[in-house]
Amino acid sequence: MSNHLYYIIENMDSLYIFVLIGLLHSFLYLFHTILSSCSIPYTNLLRTLQLEIDFLRLRWYTTLFNQTIKNWTTSRKRFWHLWFDTGICVTILILPLSLLILIQMTSNVLMHQPNPQDDNSSQVLQLVIPGVDIPMNEVGFYITALLLSTTFHEMGHALAAVSEDVRLYETGFILFFIISVAYVQICNEKLLSSPARSQLRIMCAGVWHNIILAMMAMLLLSFGTWLYKPFFSTETGVSVRRMLPNSPLIGSTGLMVHDTIYRINDCSVNNSQEWINCVLHTMREPNPGYCASEHFLEKYKKETSPNECCDSSMIEDHLCFKFLRNLKDNFTYSCLPARTVITQSEKFCRVDDDCLGGKYCLKPLVENSTKVVQIQRIDKKDVLFIGYPADIFNTVVVSDWVSKFAFLSSEFPENLNLVLGYIVMFSSGLAVINVIPCFYFDGQYIVDILISLGLQVTIGHQRFHRNVCLSTKVAGTLLLAFNVLYMLFQKFS
Known part of the structure; x- marks a missing residue:
């Protein structure tokens, strides 16, 4: 079943669906009543098919x-x-x-x-x-x-x-x-x-x-688990079963169905329960910092005010980062390529001392309830999401079953x-x-x-x-x- 069909079904009022089914039954019964009274071939066809039609009821x-x-x-x-x-x-x-x-x-x-x-x-x-x-x-x-x-x-x-x-x-x-x-x-x-x-x-x-x-x-x-073992693995991450059409993670650099997720920020994801826990963790905890060397900063830094960088997005795919301690030239903020900063960082940090080798801890500047979320996938680029983690939880459906073959979907064991x-x-x-x-x-x-x-x-x-x-x-x-x-x-x- 497609993502759009799932979305339609999940958001339709059950009473509305039952009314539509009732109308379909009524139309079928009316059609049957008219034809059975004036069409002998129709009656013979029903007898041949061994089918009986009554109001709200079919019998074969x-x-x-x-x-x-x-x-x-x-x-x-x-x-x-x-x-x-x-x-x-x-x-x-x-x-x-x-x-x-x-x-x-x-x-x-x-x-x-x-x-x-x-x-x-x-x-x-x-x-x-x-x-x-x-x-x-x-x-x-x-x-x-x-x-x-x-x-x-x-x-x-x-x-x-x-x-x-x-x-x-x-x-x-x-x-x-x-x-x-x-x-x-x-x-x-x-x-x-x-x-x-x-x-x-x-x-x-x-x-x-x-x-x-x-x-x-x-x-x-x-x-x-034993029966599916030759075809699916468990406790190695979660597989994306489906994504609702309104998900902010849909896009050329976003999540796709069948992706295998094994980490969200610094939280390991081995199963669906850990997926839930990790998403909740990103909601509760402040945005993590990212370690960067002085050489990297000299190469990419661009002095700017945080308002210019974050509000006007003057440079595509860039984000405003704050230095927890000033550089030699007293930089406090810098507009840096977000993906490059996050992917080159070997670990997350809260303070500069968390970074090894004298590296700097950079904190992204975003709105209070907005979070920077790094979703790591097997054999694919990390997905960077800047928004509300609740949107991840509400629009992405995952499975514990990770397929070992491209032609198999986690929908099979789940269903x-x-x-x-x-x-x-x-x-x-x-x-x-x-x-x-x-x-x-x-x-x-x-x-x-x-x-x-x-x-x-x-x-x-x-x-x-x-x-x-x-x-x-x-x-x-x-x-x-x-x-x-x-x-x-x-x-x-």
Whole structure:
């Protein structure tokens, strides 16, 4: 993604973007309504593409993967039975944990405890509300993680169903507004007539697969440095990922994307945290001085007043420097070529004694809040910036990953890690949320089966079974709805 596109996205109001998407959906639905009522070829095209269009919703369905899924399961039924039996055990262990989180969050709200949005457990619920607290420039990664998580979830249901001889009708994707999720459709009559263990395998498969996906993503994140090591290095500086178009560092002698920065003034930069610390250091500390020999000064010095040199820029690329001690001819200020002074200086100084060999310490004269910043890059000239260091922090985005090859960008590991991070959060959150006994969630069917199995041993009254199951699902639905509505109220109030 280009710097200009990043800048546009980051500065656009999220409401404005959602309105544009809503208008696009409305126009598409209007277009579809008109054509489907008067154009048979259009209707046939949609049927051929297996595409359905509704208001704010698109659905694509296919039977293309049915045979592949059947081939995977029929020849390895013993493995899949063991695999999904493990999923049943793990899901049953997660069920009380999910209920405890939900009850604790509800208790915190009712007892007026600190805002549940600040609690780690509440992040599980926030993840099921698309776009909440997600930077606009990361929405694409969030949607990708959501799509992968739901695809893996539904794949679990499909594999389990086919392994239990339950017919798989179709698979597909639904785009609701900007959120895309996967789905599978199986034969419900066959599912409900199957043994309880088979039903549990099918209904727990989605939660189980979400847990597996979250663990896989977490492992990739943990071993990311080792995996990227042949292509990227770390702790050797920071790589410039992108620069906003309003950055004062853009120019022929400024920073460029993919530059590797290893020092800012006298502050070493090995990673992004040190980059932040060094930029903050330049804000807090006064401008450094630069050591220069008397021979150098005799060659370049030009006597002038500080006002002439600094305000009128009488000589291009020159800056007014102040001598901390007078030269033999009592010079106090001199207009000198800034880049030459800074690059020839072997070290920074605060007083003359910091300079070796009797050299002079020269201090640049600039406005009080303006700083002279020397940004050192690998295999390139230093970038000299005279301005406000906050502009560096706000308009330059860096990465810890430094590419070993010119054709590789640090965007790859950064974006991959971002997607993996969202997968960990969303897939684990989806597992915890989906196991709650709530209508239209997998937990609804899982709890039905478990309660029926548990009560069958002691009480054989079917009406009592149904009442207990219904009460449990109503309670779970109300608790979840209460917490979601409360968080939305807190967010937008």
